[in-house]
Amino acid sequence: MAQPSVKRGQRILKEKPFAFVLKSQYRLERCDNCLEAAKVRKCSNCRYVSYCNRSCQTQAWAQHKHECPFLKSIQPRIVPDAARMLCRLILRLEHGGDLIRGYYTEHGSRKFRDLMSHYQEIKNDPKRLEHLDSLHAVLTDMMADSPSTVPNKTELMSIYGRLITNGFNVLDAEMNSIATAIYLGVSITDHSCQPNAVATFEGNELHIHALEDMPSLDWSKIFISYIDLLNTPEQRRQDLKDHYYFLCVCSKCTDPKETRAMTAAACPNPKCSASINIEWHNCKRCSVGISPKLRNAYNEITALTKHKLEAMKDVAYLDVCKVCLDKQAGLMHPLNVWHVKTLDAAFEAAIEVGKWQDALDYGQQLLPGFQKYHGPWNPLLGLLHMKLGKIQLYERHHKEALHHLAEAQRILVVTHGRDHRLLVEQLYPLIFQARHEAN
Numbered sequence: 001m002a003q004p005s006v007k008r009g010q011r012i013l014k015e016k017p018f019a020f021v022l023k024s025q026y027r028l029e030r031c032d033n034c035l036e037a038a039k040v041r042k043c044s045n046c047r048y049v050s051y052c053n054r055s056c057q058t059q060a061w062a063q064h065k066h067e068c069p070f071l072k073s074i075q076p077r078i079v080p081d082a083a084r085m086l087c088r089l090i091l092r093l094e095h096g097g098d099l100i101r102g103y104y105t106e107h108g109s110r111k112f113r114d115l116m117s118h119y120q121e122i123k124n125d126p127k128r129l130e131h132l133d134s135l136h137a138v139l140t141d142m143m144a145d146s147p148s149t150v151p152n153k154t155e156l157m158s159i160y161g162r163l164i165t166n167g168f169n170v171l172d173a174e175m176n177s178i179a180t181a182i183y184l185g186v187s188i189t190d191h192s193c194q195p196n197a198v199a200t201f202e203g204n205e206l207h208i209h210a211l212e213d214m215p216s217l218d219w220s221k222i223f224i225s226y227i228d229l230l231n232t233p234e235q236r237r238q239d240l241k242d243h244y245y246f247l248c249v250c251s252k253c254t255d256p257k258e259t260r261a262m263t264a265a266a267c268p269n270p271k272c273s274a275s276i277n278i279e280w281h282n283c284k285r286c287s288v289g290i291s292p293k294l295r296n297a298y299n300e301i302t303a304l305t306k307h308k309l310e311a312m313k314d315v316a317y318l319d320v321c322k323v324c325l326d327k328q329a330g331l332m333h334p335l336n337v338w339h340v341k342t343l344d345a346a347f348e349a350a351i352e353v354g355k356w357q358d359a360l361d362y363g364q365q366l367l368p369g370f371q372k373y374h375g376p377w378n379p380l381l382g383l384l385h386m387k388l389g390k391i392q393l394y395e396r397h398h399k400e401a402l403h404h405l406a407e408a409q410r411i412l413v414v415t416h417g418r419d420h421r422l423l424v425e426q427l428y429p430l431i432f433q434a435r436h437e438a439n
Contacts, residue, residue, distance in 0.1 A: 003216035008377070009414035012197065012217060013104060013186060013208040018112060019063070019092050020170065020181035020204050021085045022049075024078050033060040034203045035170065035179055046072040048079075066091040070142040082131070083138040085167070085180050089159050090139075090151060102184025104219055110184045117161035121245040132160050165244050170201050173422040175379060179204065191244070192223030193236060193252040199224050200379060200416050209415055211377040230344070230373050232262045232337060262373075264333035265290075265298045275333040294331070301327045305338045312345055318353055321346035340369030347384075356391050363388045382411030386427055393430060398438035405431045 006012060022032050030037050032049040033056035040050035043057070048071040049064065051057040067087055071079065093112065101109035122128045136156060143149045151159065166187050170179035183206050186199070196212045208224070227239045233253040240248050252258050264275030267283045274285035278298045282289045305324050312320060324342045332339040343366040350359035363384060370381045389404035408427055416422055
């Protein structure tokens with residue numbers, strides 16, 4: 001019997017995690033079960049995890065009861081997230097988890113042992129071995145009252161390998177990472193730098209939506225992105241090699257034009273909008289020459305931008321972003337990836353300090369770069385439109401607000417689904433408000 005076709009925006013998988021852990025930085029402000037930001041109360045026994053209500057605490061108890069005494073024993077120290085996740089996986093497997101299946105079709109399923117462990121690669125990776133040794137020390141300390149619970153080094157390495165190469169960052173509605181989880185069924189999905197599906201989350205539940213029409217649901221032809229696509233092919237390939245132990249050979253990674261486009265300089269002729277390779281002697285479109293002085297200035301601002309963005313990995317500063325953008329003007333092409341990354345940092349920094357006009361300017365400039373590198377059906381592009389619409393609404397630019405909010409809806413309906421809380425609780429009310437105020 002022929003399988004039905006898949007339409008863009010169709011939810012092709014919904015899955016609960018095999019194991020998950022809320023990031024420790026959120027443990028006093030988010031529920032350890034549903035992951036919602038709420039007023040929370042600590043578990044009365046371990047005093048480590050917190051829940052938003054009795055129902056969530058009851059739901060979580062099946063797994064938490066096994067880790068509760070270990071978390072209590074290590075108080076008041078904070079357990080590294082990877083150590084707690086390993087602890088949960090060990091206890092899950094010890095209590096029948098090795099028999100649990102995650103289904104990706106009616107009959108297709110995977111168990112934890114079906115996930116790739118990359119045992120050999122990790123064995124030959126000094127950084128991973130050092131990390132594993134430190135986690136083993138934490139687990140040994142946590143489980144001192146039950147030393148037999150800690151697996152031997154070989155078994156622990158195979159669990160660790162499955163965690164680091166199959167773990168998902170669980171994202172909140174604003175695409176911030178709030179938890180780590182392993183989902184069994186979705187582990188069937190491979191990576192592409194040009195994905196045809198996307199993973200989003202509703203609490204701790206993972207949803208996969210199709211980004212393209214497909215003739216049938218064939219999981220061997222469904223791809224999601226494992227990494228940040230707003231990077232050069234060299235950086236993307238390095239990220240995949242370091243974290244997932246494979247070398248990406250997709251057309252976006254192997255086409256030299258891709259790297260040239262992402263690192264393009266602006267033509268020195270102000271009347272020419274061409275992107276140029278800084279190593280060329282002249283612009284291929286208008287023939288204007290590229291001087292050694294221009295080449296040096298471009299290389300200097302590229303190095304400065306990379307340094308400043310690395311320093312602002314956790315918090316972006318608007319004044320620093322402005323300095324970089326001023327120096328990039330006339331040197332970097334508007335679609336140069338380092339320029340786009342700077343605009344992204346400046347946009348978020350301007351929102352953080354309430355500089356709404358600056359945020360609008362940077363956000364508008366950011367749209368073409370997000371569209372090009374993230375693709376037309378990406379949650380980050382949809383969220384950018386939503387943020388721009390929200391600011392325009394605040395500034396009482398109702399027509400512009402409606403345009404951005406409509407674009408956000410067009411994209412987010414595909415990536416999240418019409419009934420996702422992001423749309424129901426945030427986007428739809430904004431659209432209603434914009435329409436009401438426009439009349």
